[in-house]
Amino acid sequence: MLTARAFDTKVSALYKAGKIFGGVFLGRGHEAISACSAVFLTKGQDVYNPFIREQAGRCAWGDSVLESARCYFGSREGLMRGRDGNVHWGNPQEGVPAPISHLGAMASVVAGMMLAKRLRGEQGCVGVACAGDGTTSVGALHEAANFIAVQQLPVVMLITNNRYAYSTPNAQEFAAELTERGRGYGYEVHRCDGTDFFATLQTMQTAVAAARAGKPQWVVADTLRLCGHGEHDDASYIPAELKAQYADRDPLDVARRQLIDAGWLTEEEHLIWEAECRDEVQRCVAQAQKEAGPDPAAEDWSAVSWRP
Amino acid sequence: MAVTYIDAIHQALAELLAEDDAVFLMGEDIGGSFGGAFKATKGLAEKFPGRVINTPISEDAIVGAGIGAALAGMKPILEMQFADFGTLGQNQMANNAGAHFYRTGVPVNVTLRMPCGGTPGGGPFHSQSLEALFAHYPGLHVFTPATVADAYFMLKEAVRIPDPVVFMEHKFLYRWLKADTWQEENPLPVGKARIARVGKHATVVAFSAMVPEALKAAELLAQQGYDIEVIDLRSVKPLDYDTVLASLSRTARLLVVSEDFPYGGVAAEVVATVASMGLHLLDAPPLRLTSHDSPIPYHPDLWREHRPSADSIAAAAKYLISY
Numbered sequence: 001m002l003t004a005r006a007f008d009t010k011v012s013a014l015y016k017a018g019k020i021f022g023g024v025f026l027g028r029g030h031e032a033i034s035a036c037s038a039v040f041l042t043k044g045q046d047v048y049n050p051f052i053r054e055q056a057g058r059c060a061w062g063d064s065v066l067e068s069a070r071c072y073f074g075s076r077e078g079l080m081r082g083r084d085g086n087v088h089w090g091n092p093q094e095g096v097p098a099p100i101s102h103l104g105a106m107a108s109v110v111a112g113m114m115l116a117k118r119l120r121g122e123q124g125c126v127g128v129a130c131a132g133d134g135t136t137s138v139g140a141l142h143e144a145a146n147f148i149a150v151q152q153l154p155v156v157m158l159i160t161n162n163r164y165a166y167s168t169p170n171a172q173e174f175a176a177e178l179t180e181r182g183r184g185y186g187y188e189v190h191r192c193d194g195t196d197f198f199a200t201l202q203t204m205q206t207a208v209a210a211a212r213a214g215k216p217q218w219v220v221a222d223t224l225r226l227c228g229h230g231e232h233d234d235a236s237y238i239p240a241e242l243k244a245q246y247a248d249r250d251p252l253d254v255a256r257r258q259l260i261d262a263g264w265l266t267e268e269e270h271l272i273w274e275a276e277c278r279d280e281v282q283r284c285v286a287q288a289q290k291e292a293g294p295d296p297a298a299e300d301w302s303a304v305s306w307r308p
Numbered sequence: 309m310a311v312t313y314i315d316a317i318h319q320a321l322a323e324l325l326a327e328d329d330a331v332f333l334m335g336e337d338i339g340g341s342f343g344g345a346f347k348a349t350k351g352l353a354e355k356f357p358g359r360v361i362n363t364p365i366s367e368d369a370i371v372g373a374g375i376g377a378a379l380a381g382m383k384p385i386l387e388m389q390f391a392d393f394g395t396l397g398q399n400q401m402a403n404n405a406g407a408h409f410y411r412t413g414v415p416v417n418v419t420l421r422m423p424c425g426g427t428p429g430g431g432p433f434h435s436q437s438l439e440a441l442f443a444h445y446p447g448l449h450v451f452t453p454a455t456v457a458d459a460y461f462m463l464k465e466a467v468r469i470p471d472p473v474v475f476m477e478h479k480f481l482y483r484w485l486k487a488d489t490w491q492e493e494n495p496l497p498v499g500k501a502r503i504a505r506v507g508k509h510a511t512v513v514a515f516s517a518m519v520p521e522a523l524k525a526a527e528l529l530a531q532q533g534y535d536i537e538v539i540d541l542r543s544v545k546p547l548d549y550d551t552v553l554a555s556l557s558r559t560a561r562l563l564v565v566s567e568d569f570p571y572g573g574v575a576a577e578v579v580a581t582v583a584s585m586g587l588h589l590l591d592a593p594p595l596r597l598t599s600h601d602s603p604i605p606y607h608p609d610l611w612r613e614h615r616p617s618a619d620s621i622a623a624a625a626k627y628l629i630s631y
Binding site for chain 2: 047079080081083084088090092093097098100101102105106107108109110111112113114115116117119120139140143144146147150302303304305306307308
């Protein structure tokens with residue numbers, strides 16, 4: 001969570017300095033949910049489908065922020081080699097499909113990956129498909145949700161409700177509770193306060209274990225996006241009163257307090273962690289920035305692997 | 309015993325399932341004993357338990373799940389009940405499967421079977437030919453078999469090729485087109501067009517169900533002393549321009565026939581490319597003959613007028629020759 005926040009802060013600054021191509025999408029306010037979305041997964045066995053605000057989850061999954069930095073800078077060393085950018089990176093062979101921009105499209109991809117594992121007789125694996133409140137209005141998500149339930153695939157559908165789909169508030173996106181959508185398709189349903197680190201951790205632990213045991217799970221985690229949709233967006237449409245309600249609910253602050261209250265962390269140790277995370281981010285961003293971008297003259301422009 | 313185009317597809321599916329554990333089928337109404345809307349998968353669910361998967365009516369999820377399964381090492385063969393409904397799976401096919409290899413370097417081995425094309429009484433939403441719509445997107449191969457042997461051979465190739473393939477199987481040909489066998493001794497590789505009939509006065513380029521129509525038209529014109537060359541493209545992407553241009557160097561006249569709508573279709577693509585690469589070969593303007601730019605009508609009398617037929621192809625070819 002600390003690494004993700006440090007990375008987001010760094011990328012935001014670089015964006016404002018004009019150093020990033022295209023948009024920048026942060027996970028401020030999402031870190032607890034995001035970290036918990038992947039922390040119970042095992043790379044190489046499970047499947048993880050990060051959404052756009054999932055830097056914390058990518059770290060929890062075990063990927064370095066170096067890959068995220070490479071994607072933003074279009075490094076030729078990166079997985080996407082400048083052919084796709086910002087948060088659109090994945091490593092399908094390790095269990096992370098590369099997301100596309102069309103919301104809801106990746107949930108059925110996760111379903112298919114789990115179906116493949118079932119066909120091969122792989123037991124005990126789980127897939128987590130992350131989506132947002134706005135994505136629950138897209139048909140593709142509903143087709144996938146229903147397919148997963150019908151096939152009883154070991155999938156957790158994690159819906160992060162950050163209150164706004166870009167600028168559109170919940171009330172203009174849906175008229176029923178988001179939990180009811182999952183219940184309607186036959187999922188076991190959970191809801192948690194996504195700013196509460198311990199509660200979210202417990203909810204995801206329960207849901208991931210239940211999905212591993214073979215029952216599809218639907219989790220709604222509530223938070224507020226503590227930034228714009230992208231860094232081009234000042235989020236002026238979020239009322240000041242709502243922002244004020246979340247003033248002391250930044251998930252990083254809540255997590256720090258919870259860990260200190262539990263006696264697992266001291267203020268001093270926390271400061272050391274923060275500094276270490278900042279240093280790691282600094283190192284990775286500096287490396288990605290140094291790496292060469294794609295070479296247009298050497299580009300093969302080939303969209304297929306097979307030719308007659 | 310004669311075998312049909314759909315027998316060839318069924319045979320290819322059965323062999324693919326038997327030969328490779330990574331192959332499985334997914335689509336609507338294909339599980340159980342039903343065998344799909346056109347019975348292409350009849351008997352396969354019983355023969356290959358667990359590997360012929362029935363789905364809800366969710367074309368986006370069928371293709372999306374196919375992509376996921378392919379990323380996890382499988383070789384799914386997906387069935388759209390009608391090509392017309394392929395538009396509902398098109399986002400996944402185009403933006404997810406099609407874009408994937410370029411973005412990530414990882415090919416997506418999905419085969420999308422699309423029962424396409426018109427039949428009498430099919431109407432606006434069970435008759436369309438969407439080759440151009442899918443071929444438009446980078447990263448997809450689009451196969452359009454016009455013979456029993458190609459229906460068998462090219463479906464097997466579609467699964468062997470690691471990229472996403474849109475396999476356009478024509479519903480009219482399913483039971484109408486017959487041959488002695490689906491086996492061919494030395495099948496032309498995929499990507500090569502076939503000279504279906506040798507001629508010298510004009511070249512008619514066609515694919516899918518327009519190939520038999522073009523051959524009939526050539527017979528009609530032969531009675532009038534004209535010798536028409538007919539090229540079966542076999543795949544519209546990749547498209548074998550070498551064979552087309554070589555033919556034009558002999559005939560100097562081009563008519564492209566497609567059952568699809570005219571705007572931005574495969575016929576337009578072939579005419580545009582020939583005009584830019586081989587204008588010097590031509591003694592007449594390159595022509596195309598397509599369906600009308602209107603939805604496909606229900607009544608068989610309207611439908612026959614809507615799409616190219618042997619008669620309209622013969623008339624267009626005659627105009628071309630007399631130009």
